[in-house]
Amino acid sequence: MRSAVNTGLGPLTLDAQGFRGTTAVRVGEGSRRVLIQGCDLLSDLRASRHTALDTAPGVLNLTIRGCTFTGFRTGVLLNNDPSGVDVRDSTFKQWAERAIWIRSNDDGAASNVDIIGNTIWPPDPSGTVRQPIQVNGTDDKPIVNIRINSNHVRGTAVSHKDPVGRGSADLISLHRCQRFQVVGNVCVASGDVGITVARQSMNGVVARNQCLRNASAGISIGSAESQYTSDVLVKDNECLDNGRADVSNSTPERARVGINIYHGSNVTVVNNRCGNTGNGKTQLYGVTIIASSGVAMEGNTLTENARSTVYRAAR
Known part of the structure; x- marks a missing residue:
């Protein structure tokens, strides 16, 4: 054209x-x-x-x-x-x-x-990336004004590092984005995180998503590789039964969590539900806060996690 x-x-x-x-x-x-x-x-x-x-x-x-x-x-x-x-x-x-x-x-x-109302089925294992929705800005050219809403995204329930099954990585991933919305999505059975917002992303909302049975965190704001992720509202999400410990999953225990905040700044976590619904108790923590500042929490339901409601670490 x-x-x-x-x-x-x-x-x-x-x-x-x-x-x-x-x-x-x-x-x-x-x-x-x-x-x-x-x-x-x-x-x-x-x-x-x-x-x-x-x-x-x-x-x-x-x-x-x-x-x-x-x-x-x-x-x-x-x-x-x-x-x-x-x-x-x-x-x-x-x-x-x-x-x-x-x-x-x-x-x-x-x-x-x-990016609204789409249905994304699991990837073919022949790929090397295997991420359903991936947004990659750069530090000098961030992606600005993006809405990722009401999508249904499904993984394979196999770790993305599995040498045979080769499952999906993060189902929705935003790096270096500004003024973003990630709202009302259903993210099920990722081989890593359900929704990730990281690597210098700022000024956004992650709300009303269902992140279920993902191998690592349901939602991750920031990451170990991020310099910062700032000014994010995380509200009214359901993060249930996330975190797996299988032979191919190298996820650290502190990342088997409903909501993970790592190198975050000014992150508000309000009215989310994080826990386990079944007997497996795969999700160890409701929220983890690592090397972050200005994290405010209010009105969250963090019950039925296998270890504790909140895990905190300086690094």
Whole structure:
């Protein structure tokens, strides 16, 4: 799609099996007001290594709605500097690296992005990354104004470090983002964390999510690799039955938790429910606070955790 303006694509089926290029559909440079709706994009992971759809520089007001992406290494790649993008009510199956990937590069960073109401099935084990929704800004080009809301994301219930099963990593991951919302998502059976917001992300809300049966934390604000993650409201989430201790899972015990705060600053944790519902008692702590400052907690229900409600450590 070269410099498309006021253009629609779909409904249609695009079979990219046997295609040897890098991208099946590229929204061309300078495109404006493009609607891609009701499209089925198909490929074969065993025969190709390409992305279903990506963006050239200068894309403005792109909507992807009601589409299905099957058999690609990456489903949707928001590359360069797209602004005003809405990926909504779409389904991603048999992907290998990422279902949705938003990243900064030398040409800029995405802004004003909505990822809403999508269904993402577990990854194919052939990938090396295996993250369903991954957002990667940079320190000088952060991703600004992003909403990741009401998505249903499922892993394989196998550790991402398992040498055989090769499960998913974090189901929703934001690095170096500003003014973000992660609201109303269901994140189940990750091989690592359910939702991670880390690495210099700031000014956001993580609310009303259900993070269930993930291998590590249900929600992690910050990480060991983060310099800081600041000014985040964590509210009204359910983080239940997270944390596993299997032979392939190297998660430290303090990370088997409902909500993990690591190198966090000015993090408010309000009205969350963190605990175990079954007999397994895999979730050891309700909240962990490590090397963090300005953490406020109020009205949380932290019952039925195997060890204690809160774990604190200086580092």
